[in-house]
Amino acid sequence: MKSLFPWHRAAFNTIVSRTDRLPPGLLLVGGRGAGKLRFANHLARALLCTREPQGCGTCPQCVQFMLGHHPDFHVLTTRGTLDTHGDSPIKGGERYLAGTGRAVSGRTITVDQIRALTGALALTAHGPGSKVVLIMTADDMNSNAANALLKALEEPADNTFFLMACREPTQIAATIRSRCMVVPLGAPPASVVRKHLTDLKSSTQTLLDRAMTVGLDCPEIAETIILAEAEAGEGGGLGMEWACAITPEGNIRAEALTHLDSEQLGLVLPRVQQAICRQIRFQLMTIKDAELGELSRSSARSFTAYREIGRFLAATPGTVDDTLFVEHILTALE
Numbered sequence: 001m002k003s004l005f006p007w008h009r010a011a012f013n014t015i016v017s018r019t020d021r022l023p024p025g026l027l028l029v030g031g032r033g034a035g036k037l038r039f040a041n042h043l044a045r046a047l048l049c050t051r052e053p054q055g056c057g058t059c060p061q062c063v064q065f066m067l068g069h070h071p072d073f074h075v076l077t078t079r080g081t082l083d084t085h086g087d088s089p090i091k092g093g094e095r096y097l098a099g100t101g102r103a104v105s106g107r108t109i110t111v112d113q114i115r116a117l118t119g120a121l122a123l124t125a126h127g128p129g130s131k132v133v134l135i136m137t138a139d140d141m142n143s144n145a146a147n148a149l150l151k152a153l154e155e156p157a158d159n160t161f162f163l164m165a166c167r168e169p170t171q172i173a174a175t176i177r178s179r180c181m182v183v184p185l186g187a188p189p190a191s192v193v194r195k196h197l198t199d200l201k202s203s204t205q206t207l208l209d210r211a212m213t214v215g216l217d218c219p220e221i222a223e224t225i226i227l228a229e230a231e232a233g234e235g236g237g238l239g240m241e242w243a244c245a246i247t248p249e250g251n252i253r254a255e256a257l258t259h260l261d262s263e264q265l266g267l268v269l270p271r272v273q274q275a276i277c278r279q280i281r282f283q284l285m286t287i288k289d290a291e292l293g294e295l296s297r298s299s300a301r302s303f304t305a306y307r308e309i310g311r312f313l314a315a316t317p318g319t320v321d322d323t324l325f326v327e328h329i330l331t332a333l334e
């Protein structure tokens with residue numbers, strides 16, 4: 001489990017010190033990469049733990065949670081989110097995706113999932129502590145799902161908590177918001193992030209600058225870059241170039257390619273090709289008929305980028321103009 005960001009520690013301590021007075025819903029608000037999931041994970045563990053308010057990390061409740069199969073921890077998410085975060089406790093979200101079909105569940109949390117969840121919540125708790133539901137993210141609920149969830153929030157059961165990660169609170173129905181405690185998890189000033197990265201691993205100034213530039217407003221990415229480089233230095237792992245060009249969610253950060261030299265491009269571009277394939281596959285899986293025109297346009301661009309990369313990789317080193325080539329790819333990826 002990833003550590004809490006230090007700037008989220010105070011909010012975390014405040015919440016776990018007053019669990020007897022919490023509303024049934026907590027809305028964890030932050031942009032992409034702000035650390036919503038790690039905050040939710042720490043909070044869920046704390047609420048399930050029966051030994052320490054902050055979660056002891058060693059009792060049977062904590063251990064079960066960290067292994068990803070605590071029976072009183074429930075996750076509602078989408079197939080898309082699971083595909084990109086599958087290694088964390090949210091893989092428990094598979095349970096409520098079963099039977100909903102890939103096409104429907106690609107990027108929407110459906111009313112069927114909420115109903116299956118409330119059915120499960122109606123049963124007695126398996127463990128001695130609370131029941132915790134993580135919704136990742138609440139923005140992905142359609143209106144039917146939101147209405148069904150509202151019912152659950154209106155008639156809260158004892159010791160049942162809904163942790164709702166949320167990118168854009170104005171997208172959440174006011175009736176739901178009013179029943180939640182809003183926990184802002186925005187990115188802190190750049191100097192605070194930089195200090196955190198420095199404490200995390202000893203890094204060169206260049207690497208720090210680069211992590212801060214690429215991971216601007218997104219501490220998850222900045223941290224990934226620093227840690228990936230450390231891992232690469234130890235003889236394996238992803239390497240900084242890869243981390244710069246591909247986000248932890250698997251999206252391509254085209255602008256990061258412009259910083260790379262020819263040798264680095266040779267290392268990174270095969271991964272970019274993989275990411276393009278994954279993106280196209282995901283789009284094909286989740287597309288609605290009305291969006292087919294837009295998909296074919298963006299796919300055509302992706303295929304161009306894919307082909308351009310192939311040409312670069314096949315060329316004898318030194319025979320292709322790197323700058324011109326990266327420009328071609330960027331145009332295709334835009």
Ligand SMILES: [Zn+2]
Nearest residue numbers: 049056059062
């Ligand atoms: Zn514990």
